[in-house]
Amino acid sequence: MTDPIFFEHFRELAKQRRAPVAPPSSGGVIKKQEGFFRRSLSLSLIAHGSFLFVFFVAPMVANLLGISTDYSDKFTKKEFKNAIRVDLVGLPELTLQELQNIDPTEEMGNAPKVEEPAAKEDVVVPPPSETAMKIQSKEDDIKALSKAETQKKVDEAQKKRLADLRASLRVEQRRKELLKELKGEAGEGQGRMPLAGNIVSQGYSVTGDVADDMDIFQGHLKAHLRKTWSLPGWMQASNLSARVLVKLAPTGKVLSQEFIKKSGNEEFDRYVSQALKEAEPYPAPPLSLQRLIMEQGIEWGFPQ
Amino acid sequence: MGVSTMKQFFILSSLGLALLGASAAWSQEAAAPVSDASRIYIPVGDPNLKKVLIAIEPTTGAGAFANSFYATITGDLEFTDLFELLPPSKMPVSKGGLVAGSFRFEPYRAMGVEFLIKSAVSMKEGRPQAELRLYDIAKGVQILGRLYPLVGKVSDPGRELAHYSGNDVIESLTGEPGIFRTRLLMSCGLKKKEIYVMDFDGDNITQLTRDGNFALSPSWAPDGKRLLFTSYREWGTKGALNPNLYLYDMTTHQRSVLSAAKGLNTGGSFHPIDNKIAYTFSQNGKPEIYILDLVSKVRYPITKTLFFSVEPDWSPDGRQIVFSSSKTGRPHIWVANADGSNAKRLTFAGQYNSSPNWSPKGDKIVFSGQENQGNNFNIFLVDPSGSNLVRLTSDSHSNENPTFSPDGRFLAYSSNESGVYQIKVTTARGGRTKTLSPRSLGPCKQPAWSPRL
Numbered sequence: 056m057t058d059p060i061f062f063e064h065f066r067e068l069a070k071q072r073r074a075p076v077a078p079p080s081s082g083g084v085i086k087k088q089e090g091f092f093r094r095s096l097s098l099s100l101i102a103h104g105s106f107l108f109v110f111f112v113a114p115m116v117a118n119l120l121g122i123s124t125d126y127s128d129k130f131t132k133k134e135f136k137n138a139i140r141v142d143l144v145g146l147p148e149l150t151l152q153e154l155q156n157i158d159p160t161e162e163m164g165n166a167p168k169v170e171e172p173a174a175k176e177d178v179v180v181p182p183p184s185e186t187a188m189k190i191q192s193k194e195d196d197i198k199a200l201s202k203a204e205t206q207k208k209v210d211e212a213q214k215k216r217l218a219d220l221r222a223s224l225r226v227e228q229r230r231k232e233l234l235k236e237l238k239g240e241a242g243e244g245q246g247r248m249p250l251a252g253n254i255v256s257q258g259y260s261v262t263g264d265v266a267d268d269m270d271i272f273q274g275h276l277k278a279h280l281r282k283t284w285s286l287p288g289w290m291q292a293s294n295l296s297a298r299v300l301v302k303l304a305p306t307g308k309v310l311s312q313e314f315i316k317k318s319g320n321e322e323f324d325r326y327v328s329q330a331l332k333e334a335e336p337y338p339a340p341p342l343s344l345q346r347l348i349m350e351q352g353i354e355w356g357f358p359q
Numbered sequence: 360m361g362v363s364t365m366k367q368f369f370i371l372s373s374l375g376l377a378l379l380g381a382s383a384a385w386s387q388e389a390a391a392p393v394s395d396a397s398r399i400y401i402p403v404g405d406p407n408l409k410k411v412l413i414a415i416e417p418t419t420g421a422g423a424f425a426n427s428f429y430a431t432i433t434g435d436l437e438f439t440d441l442f443e444l445l446p447p448s449k450m451p452v453s454k455g456g457l458v459a460g461s462f463r464f465e466p467y468r469a470m471g472v473e474f475l476i477k478s479a480v481s482m483k484e485g486r487p488q489a490e491l492r493l494y495d496i497a498k499g500v501q502i503l504g505r506l507y508p509l510v511g512k513v514s515d516p517g518r519e520l521a522h523y524s525g526n527d528v529i530e531s532l533t534g535e536p537g538i539f540r541t542r543l544l545m546s547c548g549l550k551k552k553e554i555y556v557m558d559f560d561g562d563n564i565t566q567l568t569r570d571g572n573f574a575l576s577p578s579w580a581p582d583g584k585r586l587l588f589t590s591y592r593e594w595g596t597k598g599a600l601n602p603n604l605y606l607y608d609m610t611t612h613q614r615s616v617l618s619a620a621k622g623l624n625t626g627g628s629f630h631p632i633d634n635k636i637a638y639t640f641s642q643n644g645k646p647e648i649y650i651l652d653l654v655s656k657v658r659y660p661i662t663k664t665l666f667f668s669v670e671p672d673w674s675p676d677g678r679q680i681v682f683s684s685s686k687t688g689r690p691h692i693w694v695a696n697a698d699g700s701n702a703k704r705l706t707f708a709g710q711y712n713s714s715p716n717w718s719p720k721g722d723k724i725v726f727s728g729q730e731n732q733g734n735n736f737n738i739f740l741v742d743p744s745g746s747n748l749v750r751l752t753s754d755s756h757s758n759e760n761p762t763f764s765p766d767g768r769f770l771a772y773s774s775n776e777s778g779v780y781q782i783k784v785t786t787a788r789g790g791r792t793k794t795l796s797p798r799s800l801g802p803c804k805q806p807a808w809s810p811r812l
Contacts, residue, residue: 093367094367097367097370097371100371101371101374105374145708145709145731146708146709146728146730146731146739146748146750147739147748147749147750148750148753149750149753150749150750150751150752150753150789151740151749151750151751151788151789152788152789152790153753154749155405155407269399273399273401276401277401277402277403277404280401280403281403281404281407282407284403284404284406284407285406285407285408285409286406286407286408286409287408287409287410287411287441287532288408288409288410288439288440288441288533288768289441289532289533289534290406291405291406291408300398325497326406326409330403330406344399347398347399348399351398351399352398352399353398353399353400353401354398354399354400354401355401355403356400356401356402356403357403357406358402358403358404358405358406359402359404
């Protein structure tokens with residue numbers, strides 16, 4: 056440290072370090088830096104602002120305007136609702152005539168059906184062990200055993216049938232309950248679905264639980280009119296079609312009815328009018344759909 | 360603020376507005392209602408069958424001729440299952456004459472009757488003739504009025520003329536003539552089976568073969584004048600019986616051998632247009648579908664699956680053929696082009712699907728399918744594309760060998776509901792059934808419906 060050469064060298068270095076940095080050549084460069092800074096800041100503000108806008112402000116605005124922002128509806132309800140299910144399990148069970156005569160709104164799983172199998176079960180032969188105990192000779196032994204075996208098989212088949220019946224009855228039970236709701240028996244013309252937690256405003260868009268109501272009521276109405284819609288044998292395969300617009304009061308009474316598309320065939324239109332007339336009185340619409348049906352109406356397509 | 364900052368502010372705000380618009384538009388679009396019309400739209404679907412109320416006044420004229428005409432026209436229209444007949448007790452007492460102006464529509468209109476038939480029979484220069492008029496009550500106009508003089512000699516002129524006029528009535532209402540002059544072939548007998556022919560309603564049963572063995576699977580040529588059928592006859596010198604295919608001429612009552620190779624020569628089906636037939640031939644091993652040209656006598660296979668392919672039937676345009684094949688293990692219904700190419704399977708369910716028949720309308724194929732539980736067969740319909748498989752019968756007895764009527768509206772089939780196989784008729788929608796063949800003939804099977812004769 057006291058070496059004079061080293062100290063000299065060190066002084067030289069210090070001199071170089073203390074040499075001032077070349078200042079910006081002019082005031083414009085300072086301005087450029089500031090401009091650059093400002094631009095980056097504004098870009099950053101825009102990016103952050105748009106992010107916040109899209110995810111926070113726009114939905115709030117949309118809500119205020121009454122536009123739904125439930126995007127999940129689009130993907131879950133509509134698409135999957137329209138999925139096709141193909142059963143390749145076996146030949147069809149019901150004949151064409153039976154299918155046409157089915158009215159899903161009537162009780163299908165009638166009470167008698169439930170009692171019958173139950174009674175059968177009671178009548179069933181006592182369990183094999185008891186039967187076996189009653190035997191005297193060897194021959195009877197064998198007879199009884201084989202009888203017991205077949206009886207066991209019958210029992211099992213019986214149980215399976217019962218289980219199937221019960222399963223289908225449960226489904227029927229549920230459907231009947233839902234339909235009761237529709238018919239308003241659950242309360243004073245309420246017709247509100249027990250699942251509905253949210254009350255959808257009486258707007259004109261159909262999503263969420265109102266879509267469920269719509270589906271069920273539509274099915275109900277369709278079944279109702281299928282009973283009276285008929286054509287003579289020779290018109291069955293024709294390509295004729297007509298559309299009628301019907302508006303219903305909340306009680307189900309017809310407020311107005313008019314052809315919005317005639318078939319071009321007098322007889323066909325006559326049978327259409329006849330079918331509508333014979334279908335009165337209609338079932339009362341559920342609360343969530345009453346306004347829609349009263350103001351916008353139902354468009355019937357015969358056959359489409 | 361300086362100019363540049365103003366510019367920046369301007370850019371910022373316009374960007375911001377653009378973003379606002381874009382996001383609003385996006386949220387709008389995603390929330391659009393499911394249907395663009397906000398009202399409920401319900402397609403009611405296919406209509407039920409409405410049986411139209413029709414009044415048929417008793418035929419004017421004397422004796423058996425008039426009675427026979429009246430009974431036949433009533434029976435024919437009732438057969439179609441299209442009408443509800445007004446009971447005679449409800450008809451107005453004073454009916455007036457046949458011609459419009461001689462009677463009043465009002466009494467019928469009041470009862471909801473839609474159509475009225477008035478008829479009369481008489482002899483003109485020794486020849487029987489009938490007159491029939493059809494009125495549309497709703498519109499109050501005549502829609503058919505015709506005289507039917509009898510041509511040739513028949514044992515029952517009333518019946519004959521009623522069939523002609525009935526066909527015209529159906530044509531006026533449906534656009535297509537009726538099937539009241541069609542006949543059914545069938546194979547009947549217990550220990551021996553012979554070919555019989557009868558009218559569509561079960562009348563006039565005539566025996567056609569007397570081979571004393573098994574005569575089976577009859578079918579008609581498109582002209583209605585020739586038949587195909589299979590009969591077990593002697594083959595070769597050893598006297599063994601072999602099912603041979605024969606062509607039978609209804610006018611000359613002569614038959615000729617078409618195919619008598621050892622093995623099966625069965626299930627012949629005439630091409631609707633060309634002079635050739637399809638049939639099941641098994642000389643070369645397993646039964647396959649062969650075509651036999653009746654002019655050149657050339658025979659060639661169209662299915663080469665090396666499994667059972669039997670019971671061919673042509674489409675009405677002759678371009679396709681339906682048959683039953685156990686290529687996939689169990690017999691199922693298949694459709695192919697007339698040359699056997701492009702074979703497509705139609706049925707996938709069931710244990711034994713066989714005896715297919717193509718509707719003359721071309722839109723449906725009927726077949727009998729065996730139930731999964733049980734040995735009996737029931738009748739099913741399917742589109743030639745394979746879709747819309749529907750069941751027509753769900754009986755615990757067996758319904759087999761269905762065949763379509765020429766207008767595609769009726770099906771004849773054999774059913775053992777009574778314990779004995781009898782020929783029955785139902786509508787193509789599986790409506791009311793009628794039994795046609797008597798039990799006295801023994802089991803009757805394999806009905807074949809003629810073209811309009």
